[in-house]
Amino acid sequence: IPVADGGTGVSTLGDAGVLIGNGTGAVQVTGAGTSGQVLTSNGAGVDPTFQAAAGGGTDGVVFIGAAEGVFSGSFIFAGTMGAASFVNNTSGVMWQGTARVPSGKTSISSIKLYFRSESTGNVYLAFESAHSNTDTAGSSLETDSLAAATYTGGSSSSTLGIITVPSTAYDGLTNIDVDDLIALRVERTGANASDTYEANFNLYGIEITFA
Helix, strand or coil, rough: CHHHCCCCCCCCCCCCEECCCCCCCCCEEECCCCEEEEEECCCCCCEEEEEEHHHHHHCEEEEEEECEEEECCCCECCCCCEEEEECCCCCCEEEEEEEEEECCCCCEEEEEEEEEEECCCCEEEEEEEEEECCCCCCCCCCCEEEEEEEEEECCCCEEEEECCCCCCCCCCCCCCCCEEEEEEEEECCCCCCCCCCCEEEEEEEEEEEEE
């Protein structure tokens, strides 16, 4: 039946395709696509096609709040936000958070610590990261670490502080894939002479950006 009479203008349509309008011309149909693909616009006047999903609807940024992690110290309210409080002049206090790798991501672009800045001194921190492949039961845990070093504590005005974790703390993690588990452990050695941050280090959480 012609389009002008309410028909499609064609006698057959491709199996599992999606119909596309064509003005007064015969209706067109896309290819079926493959599993996991989504129908994507290619711009005005161009037929859409099935393509791989762009990042699965996520920008790859995962934030892990302090209370979502495991902590050997005490959780407190720092201002009006919950925080893991690394007590001043105390060593061996550790916090660890774990995140799932988002769809379409295969590496770590950056990791940042967010904390409530209470002192102008340097805080002495060590980091350890871990990667677990969730596709195979019994797969070994992959780890990487960075020895303790000093990081700027910020200001004494109770403002937001940010520490960027050096990539050497996690760039040894390989074969990262969707839904794998990535963990980061933060340890403060507050009794070390290099730690001149004369206040509790109150961690709000960490942000992992995947690429």
